[in-house]
Amino acid sequence: MSGMYGAGAAWRHLRSDRSVVDNRITGATLRRVLGFARPHRRTIAVFLVLTVIDAAMVVVTPLLVQRVVDDGILKNDARLVTVLALAMAGVAVLNALLAVLGGWLSSKIGEGLIYDLRTQVFGHVQRQSLAFFTRTQTGALVSRLNNDVIGAQRAFTSTLSSTVSNTIAVLVVGIAMFALSWQVTLLCLAMFPILFGVSRFVSSKLAGLTRRQMDGNADLGNVMTERFNVGGAMLLKLFGRRGEEDALFADKAANVRDLGVRISLITRIFGAAMMLVPALATALVYGVGGHLAIDGTLTVGTLLALATLLLRLLGPLQGLSNVRIDVMTALVSFERVFEVLDLPSLVREKPGAVALPPTASRLEFDHVSFSYPRADDVSLASLETVARTESRDNGPVLHDISFVADAGQMIALVGPSGAGKTTVTHLVARLYDVNGGAVRVGGHDVRDVTLQSLEDTVGYVTQDAHMFHDTIRANLLYARPGASDEEIWQALEAAQVSTLVRALPDGLDTVVGDRGYRLSGGERQRLAIARLLLKAPSIVVLDEATAHLDSGSEVAVQRALDAAHAGRTSLVIAHRLSTVRNADQILVVQDGRIVQSGTHTQLLAQGGLYADLYRTQLVEDVPA
Numbered sequence: 001m002s003g004m005y006g007a008g009a010a011w012r013h014l015r016s017d018r019s020v021v022d023n024r025i026t027g028a029t030l031r032r033v034l035g036f037a038r039p040h041r042r043t044i045a046v047f048l049v050l051t052v053i054d055a056a057m058v059v060v061t062p063l064l065v066q067r068v069v070d071d072g073i074l075k076n077d078a079r080l081v082t083v084l085a086l087a088m089a090g091v092a093v094l095n096a097l098l099a100v101l102g103g104w105l106s107s108k109i110g111e112g113l114i115y116d117l118r119t120q121v122f123g124h125v126q127r128q129s130l131a132f133f134t135r136t137q138t139g140a141l142v143s144r145l146n147n148d149v150i151g152a153q154r155a156f157t158s159t160l161s162s163t164v165s166n167t168i169a170v171l172v173v174g175i176a177m178f179a180l181s182w183q184v185t186l187l188c189l190a191m192f193p194i195l196f197g198v199s200r201f202v203s204s205k206l207a208g209l210t211r212r213q214m215d216g217n218a219d220l221g222n223v224m225t226e227r228f229n230v231g232g233a234m235l236l237k238l239f240g241r242r243g244e245e246d247a248l249f250a251d252k253a254a255n256v257r258d259l260g261v262r263i264s265l266i267t268r269i270f271g272a273a274m275m276l277v278p279a280l281a282t283a284l285v286y287g288v289g290g291h292l293a294i295d296g297t298l299t300v301g302t303l304l305a306l307a308t309l310l311l312r313l314l315g316p317l318q319g320l321s322n323v324r325i326d327v328m329t330a331l332v333s334f335e336r337v338f339e340v341l342d343l344p345s346l347v348r349e350k351p352g353a354v355a356l357p358p359t360a361s362r363l364e365f366d367h368v369s370f371s372y373p374r375a376d377d378v379s380l381a382s383l384e385t386v387a388r389t390e391s392r393d394n395g396p397v398l399h400d401i402s403f404v405a406d407a408g409q410m411i412a413l414v415g416p417s418g419a420g421k422t423t424v425t426h427l428v429a430r431l432y433d434v435n436g437g438a439v440r441v442g443g444h445d446v447r448d449v450t451l452q453s454l455e456d457t458v459g460y461v462t463q464d465a466h467m468f469h470d471t472i473r474a475n476l477l478y479a480r481p482g483a484s485d486e487e488i489w490q491a492l493e494a495a496q497v498s499t500l501v502r503a504l505p506d507g508l509d510t511v512v513g514d515r516g517y518r519l520s521g522g523e524r525q526r527l528a529i530a531r532l533l534l535k536a537p538s539i540v541v542l543d544e545a546t547a548h549l550d551s552g553s554e555v556a557v558q559r560a561l562d563a564a565h566a567g568r569t570s571l572v573i574a575h576r577l578s579t580v581r582n583a584d585q586i587l588v589v590q591d592g593r594i595v596q597s598g599t600h601t602q603l604l605a606q607g608g609l610y611a612d613l614y615r616t617q618l619v620e621d622v623p624a
């Protein structure tokens with residue numbers, strides 16, 4: 001085990017970034033890290049005991065060599081030679097067993113820790129407000145969940161065990177060598193500072209280059225993910241920029257290639273130095289020790305034992321010189337994970353929140369004002385595409401919005417682009433919290449009720465009608481896990497999409513979503529309506545598709561929407577004449593304010609903005 005970790009540590013240290021050592025790690029971080037170790041403390045204790053035994057055994061074989069030569073071979077004692085050889089074999093077997101056991105325990109601790117950290121971060125991120133996701137770069141977040149979590153577990157497995165085993169090995173080997181010949185030992189130790197000097201110099205050079213190479217690789221990755229998703233690939237084709245894209249990519253790839261060659265060269269030089277110093281030290285042992293043997297001060301066996309021990313000192317000494325960087329690198333990973341765990345969600349459930357009754361269906365906006373949260377309140381700069389923190393407030397988006405939708409009523413929102421219609425709908429299910437006034441559902445302020453009950457009461461169909469990359473059945477069951485196939489078909493029927501699903505070769509088992517069966521805009525929206533119908537919320541929020549659909553889909557979508565509205569309170573961002581005609585009340589939103597309200601006939605008679613929108617924006621229905 002010790003040999004394995006010793007060599008690993010030596011190379012890892014070259015790949016680590018020296019700048020991490022400059023980080024200040026607080027006592028609080030350390031305490032928190034230990035908190036993560038607590039559930040695994042028994043396994044860690046056994047693991048450490050094994051590590052200590054394994055490290056201490058490093059000296060056994062060289063000492064056996066000494067006895068074989070001096071007492072066995074040189075004294076012609078064949079029986080002793082056999083016994084000692086068997087003992088050597090026994091030590092080797094024991095070492096192998098310890099390595100397996102140690103590896104198993106180490107992976108149990110490491111993987112257990114990765115599991116703990118991952119599940120905690122996933123749970124925490126899931127509970128962030130929508131604002132967090134609008135700012136955060138998904139790739140950066142996923143990398144935090146993957147790479148940093150793995151970096152953090154290293155603190156508990158390789159770093160911890162290599163530190164313990166290297167310290168023990170250096171102590172035991174050092175003492176054994178001293179006991180065999182203090183003169184030779186001192187001479188050898190004098191050579192090691194040269195090795196450390198070279199190692200430090202090389203690693204400082206390599207750290208910078210490695211970091212540049214990592215950045216270069218990340219850059220390449222970004223270029224590829226941006227270009228190779230459907231949207232990016234399409235843009236690239238439509239603008240005919242293949243030549244420029246080739247050149248851009250080649251340039252970045254060349255940078256990574258050149259850095260790779262330099263890193264490899266420096267690593268080779270370092271490797272050569274690593275081989276040279278021990279080889280010189282071995283020459284020294286045989287040179288000086290050989291003379292002492294001729295004088296009779298040392299036995300031949302002792303000389304051989306010294307030479308063997310010397311080689312076993314190298315790895316652990318190297319490993320110890322890197323401990324600080326290893327520990328700091330692992331702790332920095334922990335800190336980066338904690339950074340995510342410590343980010344509070346802007347939308348939190350209040351202690352003692354009550355469950356909203358499932359029948360709650362009255363929706364009220366009471367003098368609501370709202371501005372989008374500032375970037376530095378909602379996300380980490382390091383997780384954003386262009387890392388920047390804004391300290392200035394976003395301007396208010398909604399001003400003094402008041403309206404009431406009684407149970408079963410339909411409210412339609414109309415207004416120019418950017419007026420704030422979508423923002424109004426986001427406040428109903430607390431995707432964001434209001435800055436002033438209150439949003440009430442069933443008479444309860446939405447901030448006083450449990451998030452789960454609010455989410456159960458309010459259902460959404462958004463314009464993009466997102467589906468997970470999974471089967472139609474799984475996507476629908478997401479709304480109501482226990483639903484039977486019969487209920488699913490009923491919902492599909494009501495949403496006017498059952499014929500389509502029946503016609504698919506795999507029916508309900510057809511995979512949809514980003515990389516699945518390509519549904520048209522209208523089909524996807526109808527599927528989303530089926531999902532909403534299964535969920536059967538008492539309040540629905542709908543964003544009607546703006547795109548012009550062919551007349552067949554248009555009629556189907558209209559019927560599906562009628563099914564969604566039936567018997568429910570609804571808030572609709574309206575783009576269709578039929579919707580505004582049917583609405584109990586139309587709210588005309590402009591620059592975040594309600595500038596007109598009333599029924600279609602009343603508003604048309606009033607003239608003004610609504611009359612303009614009626615002429616320019618609302619889509620004439622296709623007769624059913």
Ligand SMILES: Nc1ncnc2c1ncn2[C@@H]1O[C@H](COP(=O)(O)OP(=O)(O)OP(=O)(O)O)[C@@H](O)[C@H]1O
Pocket residue numbers: 134372394397415416417418419420421422423424
């Ligand atoms: N996440 C956000 N952060 C900051 N500002 C935002 C955010 N989302 C929207 N806004 C701003 O809020 C204002 C209202 O946007 P909203 O999406 O509510 O308008 P809309 O009426 O739904 O427009 P459209 O009909 O074009 O969808 C816009 O000025 C927009 O730039």
